[in-house]
Amino acid sequence: MDIKQEALAQAIGIVRSKISDAESGKREYTREQVDILRKLLRIEGAPLYDSEIAYYEKQLDLWREYIKEARTYEAAKMHEKLSVITKLPYERDLTFHYRMFEAKLFMETEEFSAAEEVLENAKPLLDETTAKNRYHYHYNMGMFNFYKVNYMEAKNFYKTAFNMNIEGFGREPSLYYNLALCYSRLGMAVLSVSTILDVYNRFRYDKTSELGLFLDNTLAVNRIRLNQIEQAKETLCRALERATIQDNRVYIGCALHNYGYAYMREGNFEVALEYFRQQEAYFTEGDDIHLENLYQKIRCLMALKKKALCKPLILLGADYAKDSRRYSILFQSLSHLLNMNDEALQFIEDKTIPCLIENHELSRALEFCEELILTYTKKDLKIKTLESIAIKSNILYRITFGDDTY
Numbered sequence: 001m002d003i004k005q006e007a008l009a010q011a012i013g014i015v016r017s018k019i020s021d022a023e024s025g026k027r028e029y030t031r032e033q034v035d036i037l038r039k040l041l042r043i044e045g046a047p048l049y050d051s052e053i054a055y056y057e058k059q060l061d062l063w064r065e066y067i068k069e070a071r072t073y074e075a076a077k078m079h080e081k082l083s084v085i086t087k088l089p090y091e092r093d094l095t096f097h098y099r100m101f102e103a104k105l106f107m108e109t110e111e112f113s114a115a116e117e118v119l120e121n122a123k124p125l126l127d128e129t130t131a132k133n134r135y136h137y138h139y140n141m142g143m144f145n146f147y148k149v150n151y152m153e154a155k156n157f158y159k160t161a162f163n164m165n166i167e168g169f170g171r172e173p174s175l176y177y178n179l180a181l182c183y184s185r186l187g188m189a190v191l192s193v194s195t196i197l198d199v200y201n202r203f204r205y206d207k208t209s210e211l212g213l214f215l216d217n218t219l220a221v222n223r224i225r226l227n228q229i230e231q232a233k234e235t236l237c238r239a240l241e242r243a244t245i246q247d248n249r250v251y252i253g254c255a256l257h258n259y260g261y262a263y264m265r266e267g268n269f270e271v272a273l274e275y276f277r278q279q280e281a282y283f284t285e286g287d288d289i290h291l292e293n294l295y296q297k298i299r300c301l302m303a304l305k306k307k308a309l310c311k312p313l314i315l316l317g318a319d320y321a322k323d324s325r326r327y328s329i330l331f332q333s334l335s336h337l338l339n340m341n342d343e344a345l346q347f348i349e350d351k352t353i354p355c356l357i358e359n360h361e362l363s364r365a366l367e368f369c370e371e372l373i374l375t376y377t378k379k380d381l382k383i384k385t386l387e388s389i390a391i392k393s394n395i396l397y398r399i400t401f402g403d404d405t406y
Contacts (some may be wrong), residue, residue: 047090047091048088048090048091048094053091053094056082056085056091056094057094057097059078059081059082060082060097060098060101062078063075063078063079063082063101064101064104066078067101067104067105067108068174070108072108072109075105075108076105079102079105082098083098085097085098086098086099092125092128092129093129093130093133096122096125096129096130096133097132097133097136099118099121099122100122100133100136100137100140101136102118103115103118103119103122103140103144104140104143106118107140107143107144107147112144112147112148115140115144116144119137119140119141119144122137123137131164131166132166134164135161135164135166138157138158138160138161138164139157139158139161139175141153141157142154142155142156142157142158142161142178142182143178145157146178146181146182151182151185151186151360152186152360154178154182155179155182155183155186158175158178158179158182159179161175162175162179173199173202173203173205176195176198176199176202176203177199177211177214177215179195180192180195180196180199180215180218181218183195183222183402184218184221184222185360186360186402187225187360187361187362187363187398187399188362188398188399188402189222189223189225189226189362189363189399189400190222190226190399190400190401190402191402192218192219192222193219193222193223193226193228196215196218196219196222197219199215200215207238207242208242208245208246210248210251212242213239213242213243213246213248213251213254214251216235216236216238216239216242217236217239217251217254217255217258219232219235220232220233220235220236220239220255220258220262221258221261223235224258224261224262224265225362225363225399226399227265229262229265229266232258232262233259233262236255236258236259236262239251239254239255240252240255240256240259243255249282250282252282253279253281253282253283253289254289256275256276256278256279256282257275257276257279257289257292257293257296259275260272260273260274260275260276260279260293260296261296263275264296264299264300264303267303269300269301269303269304270300270304272296272300273297273300273301276293276296276297276300277297279293280293285320286320288324288327290320291317291320291321291324291327294313294316294317294320295317295327295330295331295334297313298310298313298314298317298334299334301313302334302337302338307338310334310338311338314331314334314335314338317330317331317334318331318332318335325355326355326356326359326361329351329352329355330352332347332351333347333348333351333352333368336348337371340371340375345372345375345376348368348371348372349372349388352365352368353365353368353369353372353391356368357395362395362398362399363399365395366392366395366396366399369388369391369392369395370392372384372388373385373388373389373392376388
């Protein structure tokens with residue numbers, strides 16, 4: 001389009017020399033003048049005004065709330081409505097912002113390939129965008145890796161987001177929850193407990209909600225791992241009462257199971273068995289929590305010297321666990337514990353403990369280390385005893401300080 005400076009000046013009511021000043025950056029046009037020039041030059045994709053950017057950002061935040069609240073219909077409509085942002089050539093930060101919430105929506109609707117593609121395409125632009133957008137990217141990468149059961153990667157991305165100090169933009173509660181769960185899944189009990197207590201102190205939420213019940217049970221499990229048994233029981237008493245009021249069968253079952261775990265760690269095996277038996281009514285045979293419950297029941301029976309009752313349960317557990325490498329190894333390990341010969345010791349050393357560490361079950365790995373230390377000490381195998389003590393020390397370090405290496 002060939003338009004002379006005189007025509008532009010005349011259109012917006014200024015002299016020609018001021019057009020030159022504006023082009024060289026010596027003066028700025030008023031908003032009204034920019035509007036006239038847009039129409040005259042037929043520029044549809046020119047940079048937005050701050051007020052226009054603020055409008056879109058407000059719409060993006062509304063979209064994000066729909067996604068968080070699982071309002072899928074409204075979220076899908078906003079996804080379509082706001083896609084116009086991607087056609088604004090000068091608004092790269094706004095487009096990046098849109099893409100981050102798009103990735104979040106894809107993860108909430110379990111379209112993980114689509115989410116991964118969005119995040120991969122965003123990665124090269126990360127250094128050029130705003131701190132707020134970088135926060136959303138790292139949060140989403142944490143979320144994506146958590147869904148993919150890559151808890152260490154998830155934790156690292158969440159930590160990066162957590163450590164970003166952005167003026168006027170506080171850490172959202174879900175970042176604390178997700179970090180606490182990552183720490184718990186990684187066996188980092190001290191960090192999990194401290195993060196959940198931080199949540200209790202910082203945020204208000206419905207204590208009878210799924211979130212409240214989840215936090216209470218996660219806190220209790222990690223306190224049990226740290227042998228804080230009485231505090232764990234207090235938390236479980238509250239969680240069980242709330243779950244019962246809500247008739248939430250999943251969390252009733254979780255609380256009963258965790259009560260059993262607490263009494264087992266305390267050495268009160270008969271009471272523990274009773275809680276494990278009560279829990280059976282709340283979960284399906286063969287699923288992970290049923291396998292876990294069966295495993296803990298056998299451990300209690302072994303501690304009570306009821307070996308005859310253990311053998312058929314071990315066979316049952318092994319049959320249920322044939323599609324799970326971890327539980328398959330655990331039930332084989334229980335079989336070996338009934339007869340701690342050289343083959344059993346070798347299996348626990350070569351198979352059980354490495355498998356548990358690989359799966360971040362540090363407290364359980366610690367229990368098997370103690371079995372080895374006790375047996376090697378009785379056999380007066382000093383080098384083996386010291387080797388087992390060294391492994392135990394490394395595990396304790398990770399439980400206490402959250403070290404990522406082993």
